[in-house]
Amino acid sequence: MRTVGLFLVLLVVAGCSSPAIDPNAQVITAAPVASVQRLVPPGTRTINAVMSIGNAPLHYPAPDGSGDMLGVDPDLAKALGGVMGVGVNVVGVTFDQIIPGLQSGRYDLSVSQMGITDERLKVLDFVEYFNSGTGIGTRAGNPLHLTVNSLCGHQVAVSNGSIQQAKYLPLLSTQCVRAGRAPIAIRGFPDQQKGVLALVSGRIDAVMVDLPVLQYAVRNVPDIVVADTYDAGSPVGIGLDKGNKLAPAVQAALVELRRSGIYQKILAKWAVQGNALSTFAVRTGK
Structure with a gap:
């Protein structure tokens, strides 16, 4: 094994970026949109968005040890909250904690590149948001x-x-x-x-x-x-507990982010603009 290779991959695991990516760039914000806000369930002030850790450039812990999450998905989660007019708490966990956390109500939605399978559709609803593979x-x-x-x-x-x-x-x-x-x-x-x-x-x-x-x-x-x-180019979804009333607001927020160009700017910031979707289907398994 070449020592330089191991050293560089350790940097990747730590969340350092390639020259095409600037993780320190300011988060791209989005303002509330009234038509989207009306779809948010009454009384919702803050949503907890969960994602897995260690998957740069999609979602990974900040290397400064602050516990903050960086990447495509934290930026998209915050922009979704901006359009919906609610606060967003971004939480990083191991992937196998996500579905139980959604089902227990600990988290409101998962922005974690989750593949949409028949098994997952039995317990979750999804809004497609990214092409992965x-x-x-x-x-x-x-x-x-x-x-x-x-x-x-x-x-x-x-x-x-x-x-x-x-x-x-x-x-x-x-x-x-x-x-x-x-x-x-x-x-x-x-x-x-x-x-x-x-x-x-x-x-x-x-x-x-x-x-x-x-x-x-x-x-x-x-x-x-x-x-x-x-399975290259297969859409992944934002996951919500079955029947969660936030799904229409999430879909409308994604449509608005694409219309305004913010969706494309976030993906371009992390050099994954080729993975953009043009539509954001809701998947319920019905």
Whole structure:
């Protein structure tokens, strides 16, 4: 393992940015819009927006130890609150705490790049807000020649609670077994960037993480590459507990943020403008 590669990936895990991204840039604010405010449930003054940690440039803790969250999703959550005319508390947790927290009422919405699956639609409603997709990351040069279809028998890192852990890798591993090959050794980590660190340190063979996270890491770390993609360009959603009355306001706020150009400015600030959506569908599973 090259020492410089490990040093650089540690910087990525800490939340340092590539030259294209300025995490210290002022948060792009949004003013209240009356037509959106009318959709907010009466009595709502503040909303708690939850997201996972360790996934730069989408959402990650500030490196100053303040506990503040930086990235696409904290900025979008605050802008949504601005348009709705409510305060926003941004909370960072491990991904597997998000759904229980929404169901218990601890959090009002999740702005955490959550994949929309049939299983999740049984307990959550979603508003689509971003194009994501999944990437397969390997060491530079892809020495094991790994692709989505050749992961059998290899150790692959995922984030605990992620769609990659819950759906994508188990499906691929089942296909391996049916073909008479060894299953994929799925290795769970607390967040996606710790999986990237495990890859660079030689503890696993590949990572399967959100494509924007992997692309960000590749821009910063010379030791890894995007070897393949899976379900690329699939929309992710803002999650709410089933039947939460905030969903129409969230959708209307996203429409307003796009109309005003604030949505595009936030994505451009974090160099993910290519992942923008033009419409924001509400998904309830009905």
